[in-house]
Amino acid sequence: MSTETVTISRLGAQGHGMAHGPDGPIYVPYALPGETVAIARNGSQGTIMSMAAVSSDRVEPPCRHFNPDGDACGGCSLQHLADAPYQAFKRDLVIEALRSKGLTPDVAPLVACRPGQRRRVVFSVRKTETGALVGFNRAETNHIFGVVECPISSPGIVGKLGAIRSVASSIASGIETFRLSVTETISGLDLAAEGVKPLGDKQRRRIIETVLLAKGVARVTVNGEILVEPQKPLVDFGGVLVSPPPGTFLQATREAEDAISSLVLAHIGKAKRVLDLFAGSGTFSLRLARIARVHAVEGEEKPLKALDHAARNTQGLKPISIERRDLYRRPLTPQEIKPFDAVVFDPPRAGAEVQVRELARSSVKKIAAVSCNPLTLARDLSILVEAGYSIRSVTPVDQFLWSTHVEAVALLDR
Structure with missing residues (x-):
């Protein structure tokens, strides 16, 4: 050195x-x-x-846990950067990713994220002699930094850190670290623990007792099994209430979800039939069904069931059909896409290359692409552009405050 x-x-x-x-x-x-x-x-x-x-x-970091000079939480990396250059940096991540594939569309200003908006966070948890250590990994390590505040997280999560620790303590056993996803819902916190050793009957009872004593916890799931559900967790997708399955994907902030959905719906316009790929629990499908018939395709069964249940129990929606299908192994073909006027896709970080190659061969007029990874988005867009689609706009959306992650919405037509 x-x-x-x-x-x-x-x-x-x-x-x-x-x-x-x-x-x-x-x-x-x-x-x-x-x-x-x-x-x-x-x-x-x-x-x-x-x-x-x-x-x-350089600005003063808003969180006491952000300490570039010493021991610190590794949840954030850019709290020391002023707003304007921070937002320019996030926008440039999208611009540079597109440029790497020879794409130079207009990129809109960043849709900003503000403190206190995160409704979904993932804590690391480990049992200690004094209880459960709940926090985020220290930068560049696997060591947990216990947090007592978190300015990115919603007040509904921060205000319940004590209850979260109590539940985490009842789950923790041994020295192994596990992940605890915490989602703020309308009816309370939804806690999903993964990587936990099999539970004995005594521990199950302790977890249930702890949750029933804690206020504001709607559901606790361990390794995918619902242990206790005092209230069914509910989220609002454009006026439609949905009870998502444990640990399912959800946009990190409600504000970002609304911004992305507004862009998608405006682009879809007067389309009569819309195909929603990687539909999840219906973030877009249930909003789109206000204006068009929707076919929702998703690889996981439980999110599809949640979507279907919400659609069947909500008045004023146009028909939504559902299909469980692994779009990486069995993408929809151009012939299957033909009946639709528009397509929306929001894949995981790996992108949707296999499905996009089929889209590129289709005759669908409008496409809305949503992505949390600018690099795979750029790759997928380049395939569509090469096939004759035009990128009308790209909008970066910040819902991962003070991190290097950025969402983006690309709207295309031909």
Whole structure:
């Protein structure tokens, strides 16, 4: 390990400051463009030792757990960057991903995310002598940093950290770390633990007793099994109430979901039949059914059942048909897509390359693509553009505040 002084030229894709070294780039966490820093260097990685020049874009982090100078929570990486350059960085992640595939469409300003909007967080949990340690992994490690506040999370989650710890303590056994997904719903918190050892009867009773004493917990699931459900968790998809299955996908913030849905619905316009691929529990399907007939396709059975139940119990919707189908192994063909006026797809981070190649061969007029990974989105869009589609707009949406993750909505037609 060596010590040297470097000047940061820009931020890398992971939010680390980048400096030019004689043998390649040097990545310095928590350093900002324009700063001159003395670093302890280990290969291409640098740790700040002192700062000779500080960027005017550096701000005081809003959370006590964000501490670039020492032991810190690793949940956020960019709390020290001012709003304007932070938002430009997020937008540039989308622009650069598109450019890497030769795409240069207009990219709208970032739809901003504000503190206190996250309704879904995933904690790491481990049993200790004093109870359960609940928090996020320290930066670059697997060690848990216990949190007592979290400015990105909704007040409904932060205000219930005590209840979350109590339930986590009743679940924890041994020294193994497990994941606890916490989702704020209309009827209370939905807690889903994964990676837990098989439970004995005594522990099951303890968990149930703890949940019944805790206020504001709607459901607790362990390794996919519902242990206790005082209230059925409910989320609102455009005025339709849905009870999603445990641990199912949900947009991280309600505000981002509304923004994305508005873009999708405006693009779909007067389409009479819409195909919703990777439909989940109906984030888009149930909104689209206000204006069009919808065919929802999803690989998992439980989200589809939740969608179907909500549709059947809501008045004023046009018909929604459902189909369970693995779109990676068996994508819809151009012939199957032919009856539809528009297609919406919102795949996992891996994107939808196999399905997109079939879409590219179809005659569907309008496509709305939603993605949490700009790189796979750019790949999928390039396939569609090569087949004759035009990108009308791309809008980056921030729902992962102070991280390097960004959502994007691309609207295409031909």
